[in-house]
Amino acid sequence: MKKEKKKEVPLRNIALIGNPNVGKSTVFNALTGMHQHTGNWCGKTVECAAGNRIYRGREYRFVDLPGCYSLSCRSSEEEISRDYILQSHPDVVVAVCDATCLERNLNLVLQICAVTPHVLLCVNLMDEARKKHIRIDFLRLQKELKIPVIGITARSRKGLERIFGGIEDALSNTEAVSPVPDIYRGNAEMCCASAEYCGTYVQQAAAICRACVTLENPDYARRDRKLDRIFTSRCTGFPIMLLFLLCIFWITIVGANVPSDLLNQGLFWLEPRFYHGLLMLGVPEILCQVLIYGVYRVAAWVVSVMLPPMAIFFPLFTLLEDYGYLPRVAFNLDHCFQKCCACGKQALTMWMVDIRICPCQT
Ligand SMILES: Nc1nc2c(ncn2[C@@H]2O[C@H](COP(=O)(O)OP(=O)(O)OP(=O)(O)O)[C@@H](O)[C@H]2O)c(=O)[nH]1
Numbered sequence: 001m002k003k004e005k006k007k008e009v010p011l012r013n014i015a016l017i018g019n020p021n022v023g024k025s026t027v028f029n030a031l032t033g034m035h036q037h038t039g040n041w042c043g044k045t046v047e048c049a050a051g052n053r054i055y056r057g058r059e060y061r062f063v064d065l066p067g068c069y070s071l072s073c074r075s076s077e078e079e080i081s082r083d084y085i086l087q088s089h090p091d092v093v094v095a096v097c098d099a100t101c102l103e104r105n106l107n108l109v110l111q112i113c114a115v116t117p118h119v120l121l122c123v124n125l126m127d128e129a130r131k132k133h134i135r136i137d138f139l140r141l142q143k144e145l146k147i148p149v150i151g152i153t154a155r156s157r158k159g160l161e162r163i164f165g166g167i168e169d170a171l172s173n174t175e176a177v178s179p180v181p182d183i184y185r186g187n188a189e190m191c192c193a194s195a196e197y198c199g200t201y202v203q204q205a206a207a208i209c210r211a212c213v214t215l216e217n218p219d220y221a222r223r224d225r226k227l228d229r230i231f232t233s234r235c236t237g238f239p240i241m242l243l244f245l246l247c248i249f250w251i252t253i254v255g256a257n258v259p260s261d262l263l264n265q266g267l268f269w270l271e272p273r274f275y276h277g278l279l280m281l282g283v284p285e286i287l288c289q290v291l292i293y294g295v296y297r298v299a300a301w302v303v304s305v306m307l308p309p310m311a312i313f314f315p316l317f318t319l320l321e322d323y324g325y326l327p328r329v330a331f332n333l334d335h336c337f338q339k340c341c342a343c344g345k346q347a348l349t350m351w352m353v354d355i356r357i358c359p360c361q362t
């Protein structure tokens, strides 16, 4: 019998790029069903992740890239994103932007437009923009940038299916706006290395936003700015941060002692009972000893020592994350971390590692 030939499905390579913390991984997870780490602070994604999705007979391979502010890189994650865009030549670049600070995000979009016209702009966090009474004229934005533009709310999956139509439009796009002369087009390194063009991108992003974004309440960020001043100023930023950090460590380590002891007593109260239960079921004594004094005892120790601190620390960490304090910690520590060739974002990972090590040492 003749073997039936497998039907070829055209594959589109799609790169998801954007500033840190704009929801790229949330979009990626929603489109591919994968589980990239997401959270409300910058620098969670540090390497490329790929996932596939078949939509209306076409296969799409999405690549979630680390967040970057510009193609002229400052960190190794930004280099990964830049190199992917320049060297892997994706069919379409989906630039994910934060609707609440479009001007800053457009700086990167304009740089990408100088490299390829096959760009789709996804303006994410539209729910937040609505709450802050920020109105975006998408038709005008599309006209100004000469690329397809859509508004989405990735967290509640609103508008995500429109990405596929946008990708097809971007694929047939032949020209995108760019402030750099044609001789530099396609060479992002040259465009971005020149300070002259960095300034041009910033000016053009500001001009486009003036034309397309209306702030119905220009004071919408007043409360945030006030909190920024308190949490990131030289006088109050560090003391508040150290106080929070010490409180969290204290509650996690000292507070965990009580549930740890209770759990320990409960699990070791059960140990002889399980042992006799197994013997009564006719399990050989040597096997009972291996199972109870080996497997059960180790598991009981690990659970009673590790579980309570984790159960206390992670909800506290999530609270700080949801209230937007973590990016401020990263900002405060950036200067110190740069002195040892790292960056402030790494402080958050350090916190988490410290908290996992501490219970093991107590
Ligand atoms: N309100 C709201 N929050 C969103 C939306 N999309 C993403 N988020 C939240 O924004 C935060 C950042 O999302 P991520 O997907 O981790 O962002 P990212 O761009 O991948 O971040 P990096 O990998 O650090 O660059 C998370 O807390 C998400 O839940 C949205 O449409 N609305």
Ligand SMILES: [Mg+2]
Pocket (backbone or CB within 6 Å): 024, 025, 026, 036, 037, 038, 044, 045, 064, 065, 066, 067
């Ligand atoms: Mg991410």
